[in-house]
Amino acid sequence: xxxxxxxxxxxxxxAPATEPxxxxxxxxxxxxxxxxxxGPVGLVLAGGVSVQFGGAxxxxxxxxxxxxxxxxxxxxxxxxxxxxxxxxxxxGHSRADWGTVVVFGITMAAMNGLFYQAVxxxxxGTAVTLEVLGPLALSVFAxxxxxxxxxxxxxxxxxxxxxxxxxxxxxxxxxxFALGAGAMWAAYIIFSARTGRRFPQADGLALAxxxxxxxxxxxxxxxxxxxLLVPTTVALGAAVAxxxxxxxxxxxxxxxxxxxxSTFAILMSLEPAVAATAGFLVLNQSLSATEAVAIALVIAxxxxxxxxxxxxxxxxxxxxxxx
Numbered sequence: 001x002x003x004x005x006x007x008x009x010x011x012x013x014x015a016p017a018t019e020p021x022x023x024x025x026x027x028x029x030x031x032x033x034x035x036x037x038x039g040p041v042g043l044v045l046a047g048g049v050s051v052q053f054g055g056a057x058x059x060x061x062x063x064x065x066x067x068x069x070x071x072x073x074x075x076x077x078x079x080x081x082x083x084x085x086x087x088x089x090x091x092g093h094s095r096a097d098w099g100t101v102v103v104f105g106i107t108m109a110a111m112n113g114l115f116y117q118a119v120x121x122x123x124x125g126t127a128v129t130l131e132v133l134g135p136l137a138l139s140v141f142a143x144x145x146x147x148x149x150x151x152x153x154x155x156x157x158x159x160x161x162x163x164x165x166x167x168x169x170x171x172x173x174x175x176x177f178a179l180g181a182g183a184m185w186a187a188y189i190i191f192s193a194r195t196g197r198r199f200p201q202a203d204g205l206a207l208a209x210x211x212x213x214x215x216x217x218x219x220x221x222x223x224x225x226x227x228l229l230v231p232t233t234v235a236l237g238a239a240v241a242x243x244x245x246x247x248x249x250x251x252x253x254x255x256x257x258x259x260x261x262s263t264f265a266i267l268m269s270l271e272p273a274v275a276a277t278a279g280f281l282v283l284n285q286s287l288s289a290t291e292a293v294a295i296a297l298v299i300a301x302x303x304x305x306x307x308x309x310x311x312x313x314x315x316x317x318x319x320x321x322x323x
Contacts, residue, residue: 047255050247058119058244067116069220071220072224073233078241093199102208104191105208106215110180118181132182132185154297157297159272160294161297205253273299276291
């Protein structure tokens with residue numbers, strides 16, 4: 001696996017205020033801007049698909065290793081893979097850099113631990129539905145454009161529909177764990193962006209994953225013990241790590257270098273739909289008509305967020321002064 005290079009830290013040259021009409025068949029600058037805006041969106045969506053199918057696989061692994069054991073395997077394998085691929089430099093970083101990495105790692109450990117405790121008690125799709133409230137709340141507070149409030153509200157309606165219009169019939173402890181995971185998810189978005197700005201490529205992610213794995217290891221040993229050493233369990237745990245940690249976290253970290261946190265958070269509203277699909281394909285969890293409508297709502301909200309981001313990027317390019 002080759003980690004993509006980070007986005008340039010310096011701003012791109014200013015575009016001219018007016019451009020000559022392009023020749024037939026020649027890509028326009030506006031088309032290039034659209035592709036540039038859609039690039040990080042594609043990274044986020046690919047990461048979402050990977051993490052939810054990894055989550056479905058993790059649920060099937062829990063009878064073997066327990067919820068905390070699965071998290072431990074996921075974090076340990078992910079840390080080893082990222083260290084081997086990224087080979088991050090340990091020198092040349094400030095105290096603020098290291099502080100950001102440590103907080104990012106603890107946030108990842110907490111987010112994973114709380115979420116897997118939730119899916120051990122309530123269905124996968126419902127757990128993700130509750131968890132996504134954290135990023136949605138972040139999108140409302142971080143957004144500076146009124147239209148993002150519309151997309152967030154639409155996604156929020158879909159989230160509650162996906163939960164059947166209420167969550168009173170669910171295990172209250174599982175609901176609490178899922179909501180806690182949502183709060184940590186919002187914190188993850190913030191510290192992932194900060195880590196991406198302070199460290200090249202995915203170096204900060206690799207270091208933060210080590211922090212998360214070390215912090216969580218005692219909990220996994222206490223719950224699962226020698227079960228963590230069974231070859232089949234280790235192999236399945238490695239697959240969960242790649243699908244749920246290595247790929248999505250790397251893609252999201254790279255995306256957050258070029259995507260506003262508020263837009264990223266709104267895109268996360270698509271996660272319940274992906275989780276429901278993964279639950280159907282991997283765990284044989286069927287969808288009701290109400291859940292199908294909810295999925296349509298969150299997809300519509302995500303599409304609206306994408307269009308808003310593309311339009312915003314295009315407008316910014318056209319409004320730049322001439323060189």
